[in-house]
Amino acid sequence: MGKYQLIATAAMGLEALVAKEVRSLGYNCEVENGRVTFIGDEAAIARSNLWLRTADRIKIKVGEFKAFTFDELFEKTKALPWEQFLPEDAEFPVIGKSVKSKLFSVSDCQAIVKKAVVERLKKHYRRNTWFEENGALSRIEVALLKDVATITIDASGSGLHKRGYRIDQGEAPLKETLAAALVMLTNWQADRPFIDPFCGSGTIPIEAAMMGQNIAPGFNREFVSEAWKWIPEKVWDDARMEAEDLAKYDQPLDITGSDIDHRMVRIAEGNAIEAGFGELINFKQMQVRDISVSKEYGVIVGNPPYGERLGEKKAVEQMYREMGQAFSKLDTWSIYMMTSNEEFEEFYGKPATKKRKLFNGFIRTDLYQYWGKKPPRQ
Structure with a gap:
């Protein structure tokens, strides 16, 4: 089992409740604005997805660094261990956001991160051609805040509020x-x-x-990370059991x-x-x-x-x-x-x-x- 930096994102004002839930699962955590961070293994990825009632989604932090130029963003992204998370057939779109940062063009940041990941994977998988991306989905996010880039992979898929029971709703449904x-x-x-x-x-x-x-709120739904080859099926079976x-x-x-x-x-x-x-x-x-x-x-x-x-x-x-x-x-x-x-x-x-x-x-x-x-x- 590996050790990963995990992030449970939270709506404003709910961070303390999410932290309480994370601790009740047995993980020490730190509370920040909009997120709760903790260290966990593959089982933690499955259990937190299944059990966290008040979190928005679970992300794996691949890296965090300062980036003032596009060159820095490219080189530091390329230096991250992407082969640990992305098999050769992985589908890995990149989304982004930027707040109070010199690199404010989100589309450029997304393109650069995508290119850096591709270059790293080309070298690892020894190939010169583009990747087909016809395998399991691993959505990458580059989030820039005050020139600090946090690069994550989404382990939930649909937001955790989607429990699977809401077949109909009114005009302004409560999440x-x-x-x-x-x-x-x-x-x-x-x-x-x-x-x-x-x-x-x-x-x-x-x-x-x-x-x-x-009853675990995620018990009757699926998560994108269930399809990842690097998380054994048994991990999910044990978490559901x-x-x-x-x-x-x-x-x-x-x-x-x-x-x-x-x-x-x-x-x-x-x-x-x-x-x-x-x-x-x-x-x-x-x-x-x-x-x-x-x-x-x-x-x-x-x-x-x-x-x-x-x-x-x-x-x-x-x-x-x-x-x-x-x-x-x-x-x-x-x-x-x-x-x-x-x-x-x-x-x-x-x-x-x-x-x-x-x-x-x-x-x-x-x-x-x-x-x-x-x-x-x-």
Whole structure:
């Protein structure tokens, strides 16, 4: 087994959660803006792809160096051990980005990195002709930040938010990685009731169910690195076997998702069936003001409308007021609402116990947390 520098990329504000997940897999890590770095072997590549709920994707860092000129970029890229990662038939497109760097032309940087990799591989595989690139995909990225080039290979393929269960969605679906983060930021445990009163296509309840039964989020999808010849098939078989062994399929769950739109309720039901939770999650059409509970010590998590569109503002503010009134009686329940509306607490009628800044795509939001009474110790 080799040792590789791995990067789990993260949305702004989720780095600490990704780091917590990486450490729970047994790897020491460092947290930076937008990424968590750690050292791991081939098994770490498979396990992190399968298990990280809040990361965007897994990359292998091939090299990092300062580059002020195209010559430097070419020579330092060519000096990297590309033959370790790319067999003779590899397909290796190059993508790029550049921020605050002298080498600002992304297309030129991509072309130079591509040429450097080709030159290195030509020498290693002793050939004079161009490569056919008809084998497994290894997408290379050159990312320049303040004249430092980080060169990586993407080990995920589709982003990790693509779990494989979303067969339909609404207008502005919540990313699965952010939905998982919202659940992680609560005090919910699998033996307690859980409600999402704005369930949309069901993402938050489905992510909660996956966490409640400890099901690896990547269990039902494929990853680009599964096709790489230098990672033995057994590594992936073992990682999937581990995920199967750790799943708690018999863990009972009390999870409800509701939405005012009956079409979204139907979509959510379809997605839950696809995820394997058709019988376990209860979806219903309901307005948030009509929510009432008979149980105690539950958790309510929601991504309500923000009221950013013209004409929606007043209706959304009224809905926040009604929500505050409906939830005011739930003193043993903890409530978590994510919205970009900075006056949420005023309309809700109560200051939050705690606020946390998060980004829903490019929208800056706050997660307003209202902590309920703790259950008595058993």
